[in-house]
Amino acid sequence: MDRTLFDAEHEMFRDSVRAFIDKEVGPHNDAWERAGIVDRRLFTRAGANGFLGMAAPEELGGGGVADFRYNVVIAEEVQRGGVNAAGLGWTLHNDICLPYFLSLCTPEQQARWLPGICSGELITAIAMTEPGIGSDLASMTTSAIRDGDHYVVNGSKTFITNGINADLVITAVKTNPAERHAGMSLLVLERGMDGFERGRNLEKIGMHAQDTAELFFTDVRVPVENRLGDEGSGFRSLVTKLPQERLSIAVTAVATARVALDQTLGYVKERTAFGIPVGSFQNSRFRLAEMATEIEIAQTFTDRCVLGLNAGTLTAEEAAMAKWWCTELAKRVVDTCLQLHGGYGYMLEYPIARAYADTRITTIYGGTTEIMKEIIGKSLGV
Numbered sequence: 001m002d003r004t005l006f007d008a009e010h011e012m013f014r015d016s017v018r019a020f021i022d023k024e025v026g027p028h029n030d031a032w033e034r035a036g037i038v039d040r041r042l043f044t045r046a047g048a049n050g051f052l053g054m055a056a057p058e059e060l061g062g063g064g065v066a067d068f069r070y071n072v073v074i075a076e077e078v079q080r081g082g083v084n085a086a087g088l089g090w091t092l093h094n095d096i097c098l099p100y101f102l103s104l105c106t107p108e109q110q111a112r113w114l115p116g117i118c119s120g121e122l123i124t125a126i127a128m129t130e131p132g133i134g135s136d137l138a139s140m141t142t143s144a145i146r147d148g149d150h151y152v153v154n155g156s157k158t159f160i161t162n163g164i165n166a167d168l169v170i171t172a173v174k175t176n177p178a179e180r181h182a183g184m185s186l187l188v189l190e191r192g193m194d195g196f197e198r199g200r201n202l203e204k205i206g207m208h209a210q211d212t213a214e215l216f217f218t219d220v221r222v223p224v225e226n227r228l229g230d231e232g233s234g235f236r237s238l239v240t241k242l243p244q245e246r247l248s249i250a251v252t253a254v255a256t257a258r259v260a261l262d263q264t265l266g267y268v269k270e271r272t273a274f275g276i277p278v279g280s281f282q283n284s285r286f287r288l289a290e291m292a293t294e295i296e297i298a299q300t301f302t303d304r305c306v307l308g309l310n311a312g313t314l315t316a317e318e319a320a321m322a323k324w325w326c327t328e329l330a331k332r333v334v335d336t337c338l339q340l341h342g343g344y345g346y347m348l349e350y351p352i353a354r355a356y357a358d359t360r361i362t363t364i365y366g367g368t369t370e371i372m373k374e375i376i377g378k379s380l381g382v
């Protein structure tokens with residue numbers, strides 16, 4: 001089915017991103033996977049090539065084009081290049097963190113932060129989850145109590161993507177701990193602030209090149225000028241921005257599934273058993289046919305969502321539908337593809353093995369499948 005999402009400029013952009021990944025990411029990927037973190041130069045090199053902050057104003061170092069299709073191209077090329085974990089911090093920076101800086105910052109904050117975000121010298125993260133809460137955000141306990149021109153922040157966060165590398169951490173806090181949603185605000189915590197410490201780079205079953213970390217805050221004095229948006233508006237800001245985060249995850253999931261299917265098709269045509277290619281068994285053909293069908297359907301829906309996001313019409317429910325369905329699909333597809341590889345699928349030298357471990361998280365982060373269904377269910381009046 002012809003895909004009509006992209007124009008010629010996106011395809012040119014794709015060629016450049018592909019060349020960048022092949023030259024600047026792929027060759028380092030195994031070392032970064034072993035180290036549990038990417039070199040910060042990934043960000044500065046991406047920035048120098050125009051692959052960060054595409055939607056930020058040109059005069060502040062960005063690309064000046066608010067078109068999520070460029071983000072989609074990067075997500076797809078990251079999957080094609082098999083550098084999922086290294087790419088996660090990059091797409092988080094562009095797709096998930098940047099929108100907060102673009103829509104909630106004052107001109108002074110934008111001038112302070114956007115040039116570094118676009119050049120890759122300032123790496124971003126967003127910290128919502130705490131050791132005691134994830135899905136139930138309004139129960140968070142990290143507090144930020146006003147003291148003159150500062151907030152005094154105490155608490156901790158966990159599972160934070162880019163947690164070790166990040167210079168600017170958009171941190172969800174309670175400026176009024178007595179309230180639930182209405183007590184939440186967003187503060188930008190900066191590397192080097194007294195009392196802001198990193199914990200462990202957490203050991204995970206997949207996404208090894210991604211630094212996922214604990215953050216600890218002890219009496220961190222954060223200037224009021226580091227607040228994003230009004231006091232008490234934090235939950236509202238998150239609700240407005242989470243659809244883009246969820247669509248970004250969905251787009252990646254469809255790309256993961258497509259790459260897994262392509263790789264598997266190559267494998268099952270070559271590998272033989274009982275004198276014929278393993279892809280020729282009726283079971284294999286049916287499974288491959290099912291996956292090809294579902295991927296086309298998922299692609300069509302996410303492409304529609306991308307256009308909706310660009311037009312400002314994507315709803316929270318549509319983003320939730322894309323997120324849960326596409327990530328569950330990716331999980332299923334990668335599992336089936338691994339099965340079709342037989343024992344070789346379990347060997348890390350085959351990309352499907354790494355994809356299997358990397359994909360598992362996608363139905364959990366960015367809001368679990370169950371929470372997505374809650375969002376959709378509520379909109380149905382049940």
Ligand SMILES: Cc1cc2nc3c(=O)[nH]c(=O)nc-3n(C[C@H](O)[C@H](O)[C@H](O)COP(=O)(O)OP(=O)(O)OC[C@H]3O[C@@H](n4cnc5c(N)ncnc54)[C@H](O)[C@@H]3O)c2cc1C
Pocket residue numbers: 125126127128129132133134135136158159160161162204207212361364365366367368369370371374
């Ligand atoms: C690799 C990785 C990267 C991450 N990156 C970030 C990041 O950058 N920033 C950040 O803030 N967080 C991040 N997270 C955290 C992630 O968003 C949370 O793990 C996720 O939201 C789920 O929260 P939880 O782990 O506390 O699970 P819980 O909320 O404890 O949920 C446990 C189980 O209960 C279910 N459940 C909970 N509530 C309901 C309900 N109402 N109805 C039905 N079922 C329910 C859940 O679906 C889940 O199956 C990351 C996590 C990982 C593992």
